[in-house]
Amino acid sequence: MAKRSKIIIALTGLIAGIVIGVLWVSFNQQDFISEDEARAVVTERYGGSVESVSLSDDDRYFVINLKGNEATHSITVNREDSSVQGIKTVAEHKEPAEEEPAADKEDKKQQPDKEREADKEDKNQQPDKEREAEKPEEDTRLTVEEAVEIAAGEVGGTNVYSTWSGEGSAREYYILQQVNDDDEGALIAINGITGNINKVIWLEIDDDYEEIEQLVYEATEYANMYDSRYIEYDDEYFED
Numbered sequence: 001m002a003k004r005s006k007i008i009i010a011l012t013g014l015i016a017g018i019v020i021g022v023l024w025v026s027f028n029q030q031d032f033i034s035e036d037e038a039r040a041v042v043t044e045r046y047g048g049s050v051e052s053v054s055l056s057d058d059d060r061y062f063v064i065n066l067k068g069n070e071a072t073h074s075i076t077v078n079r080e081d082s083s084v085q086g087i088k089t090v091a092e093h094k095e096p097a098e099e100e101p102a103a104d105k106e107d108k109k110q111q112p113d114k115e116r117e118a119d120k121e122d123k124n125q126q127p128d129k130e131r132e133a134e135k136p137e138e139d140t141r142l143t144v145e146e147a148v149e150i151a152a153g154e155v156g157g158t159n160v161y162s163t164w165s166g167e168g169s170a171r172e173y174y175i176l177q178q179v180n181d182d183d184e185g186a187l188i189a190i191n192g193i194t195g196n197i198n199k200v201i202w203l204e205i206d207d208d209y210e211e212i213e214q215l216v217y218e219a220t221e222y223a224n225m226y227d228s229r230y231i232e233y234d235d236e237y238f239e240d
């Protein structure tokens with residue numbers, strides 16, 4: 001009878017252990033986001049198309065290769081809270097130079113040398129004022145309002161701060177957008193002449209904006225250390 005009781009106790013313990021194990025695994029699996037959710041996180045934030053998805057060695061992260069217009073990025077997404085842990089550029093995409101139409105090439109080949117020389121002489125004899133008139137006008141400097149519109153088109157959200165540095169062709173705007181209600185923000189660096197977006201720095205914005213200038217300064221200094229177009233700002237970097 002005692003032996004039978006021991007067997008029953010042992011079986012009960014074994015069953016309880018199995019149940020606890022199953023519940024523990026199920027609980028942890030529910031905490032992880034799915035691959036589709038991870039894909040949505042990166043495509044909604046950065047655009048582009050997903051080329052591949054893999055798991056890290058410890059299964060805590062998705063590693064996603066995302067192809068954009070200018071480059072392909074490797075993005076690490078935390079499976080527990082869907083946050084982006086890191087992003088790096090793995091390939092640059094250079095647009096091929098447009099080939100001159102064959103007809104134009106043939107026309108140039110058939111153009112007599114004397115005619116080409118005559119064209120050169122005409123240009124050399126052209127008055128300086130006329131040559132100056134033919135020069136294209138200098139690019140107009142972007143306004144702050146235009147820079148804010150460009151930033152909003154890139155990341156959405158609400159503008160909370162705008163500034164710039166440099167003058168003329170070296171001018172660069174820094175537009176800070178609050179992207180959602182969870183204090184997620186993005187600092188967008190924009191070329192002040194062309195309107196091209198140089199960098200997008202993802203960061204957290206506190207409710208207190210008194211030190212916003214310091215945040216923008218530190219974020220831009222941090223971003224200057226990296227060549228990537230998209231950067232996750234480490235807000236503890238300058239505290240060391």
